[in-house]
Amino acid sequence: MYLGKVIGRVVATTKDISLSGSILLIVARLNERLEPAGSTSIAIDTVGAGKGEIVIVTTGSAGRRAGTLQNSVVDACIVGIVDTVETDGQVEV
Structure with missing residues (x-):
């Protein structure tokens, strides 16, 4: 898993059938x-994230366990929207 920031959206009218109905977001690693x-x-967005939000991304087979993606071609999946990050007493928002 890693932290990322949603920086955009991808629209693909032609894609693998297992992605039908899925929202594809561009995420920059943080x-x-x-x-x-x-x-x-x-x-793939499973939590309703929007542009500019900090998110938790999981990859590989763990990503396919989110939602109803078990039989999908998904490699990365947004599984959480971050409220705060705390490290060494520092809080980032």
């Missing part, structure tokens, strides 16, 4: 201080 840290990815 470090524990909520600073950019690495590449972006496309993730």
Whole structure:
């Protein structure tokens, strides 16, 4: 799992049938201080996240366990919207 920030949305009218009805969001990976840290990815949204929100992303087979995606081609899935992150007494929002 990793923290990410939703930076956009992907619309694909032609896609694998297992993705029908799914919302695809572009997520930028963040470090524990909520600073950019690495590449972006496309993730299925299962929690109603919106642009600019900090989210929890899970990948691989764990991502397919979210919602009704067990038989899907999903590799990354948004499973939570972050309220705060606390590390070493520091709180990030």
